[in-house]
Amino acid sequence: MAKTTKKATAANAAPESKGDAPEPTAEDAPPKYEPKYNWMNKTRQWGVRIRPGKAGLRLGDLNAGIYGEVPMHWQDESRNPRGAVPRRGMPPVGYAIRDKAGLWADCAADLYEEAIQRRWAPATDVPWDSIEPLPDDVEHAVCQLCTEITQYANVDIETITGWQHRMSYGYHEVKQFLATASFDAARHYECFRKRALVNGGGLGLEGPGQVNRMILESRGGWTEAVVYLLLLRGVFTMTLYKYLERYAHNDAERFIYGHALADKARHVSYGLEHLRFAIAHLEDQRQVVATLLAIGDVGLARDLRDPVLKEALAIVFGGGVAGARRTGMAVFNDLMRDFLDTHFALCHWLDVPRNPAALPPPLSEYVAAEAA
């Protein structure tokens, strides 16, 4: 340290007297650093000029030339953006997902743009003033549903963010889309909590959470998580939103359910496209998805044996406890049939074998009711 203190720098050296000669300025001093700018020719493709279209300059529009090359395996283990020149000697970050088949969906860039452009703000966009006091039983039911849906949103956030950092940057479109999906989930968490606390009620009972645990503990890869998070839970939640929008009590609820439905439909769209891609590119993936769903049926069936969600929905659909037993339960049964119809149609589209007759109760009851 003593050496450096004795060695004065140009900046802090005391001025020396040189008679009448002008004192040297910093510009006269020889440069300590001579820039070479040789990084300027480090590019894999230069002269790119993407033009915005009618919908603006979209993420997917940038996939031109080498910037649009999305390989089936991403060799680079650093945070190198796709298309940039890698720096030698960079230590690996340790991304677990470096195969395109493990996360890709062709629609990811478009869905990212859609999520950004169709965003909404619960604080100011929801017409909260339209909410008026509801009968106690109905308010209890609405708050219980909000409690359950808030948990779903929490699982969405934890699951997506838990996998996102394990995905390599070669597939940035998916990482970016999933960032919007976790933000969507945060928005759902926010607005359903607000709905529960805005009209004299409060949060209710925690759900049984078998499916939540199954989603969170998916260890076989992101594709497995997608099966549970989107093809099973996602489609179920979409169906819930459709029915809740139909039975909304005011414009605020209608707005919330309608907009949450659009967000969830976007997530499910990604899930479907990803599963289709994975099934097309990975041997046996189709059967793996079928096996996962058979396991998932058991978890969902266990959740549905808990009466809380069913009863709360029946109260909302029936307009109160009095109407819950007949009208409300009939609508709940419709909801379950719609859910299973949609779920099986999507599995059929994915060419994933499913056997409705093998569903565990109470899921099997809705299939049987339909057949009858």
Add this chain to the structure above:
Amino acid sequence: MPSQANASARFPSVRWFDEVRRVFNGDERYRGAGGGQCNCLAAMKIGDEVFVLTFEGVECSRAVAADEAALDDVDFYLDMAPVDWREMVANIKANGGADLHHTLNTLDLGREEGLATSHHGDQYREDLFFRYNQTLQFFFDASARIKTEFA
């Protein structure tokens, strides 16, 4: 300021859809709060009549009359009997927007085969109905601000 209709248009007709497009495209309120960019080809099947709407960016850029064959090419189409379409449009006019029993989502749930469907069976394209549901609702709600005559 939202556009207002000057002349009446018969439902269903290209002119009616053009009038709704004019109102919808001219009102920036439809672009925020979960509305916004919408890119799809959607058909409206009203009995035997078919109208194809092109949504591009934040606008509905085109409405054309078509035949049943056009349904093969659209992302999805909304299929209702003329009397049900008429009830929906009249409800929107009476309430300044669809009431809770006449939203596109409610009408979809209330039908055995759903309101939105397709010939191709591509689930990704069919799901555009739900992803853009709010924009489509905004579009039909804009019809409250035109003068409608029923055939």
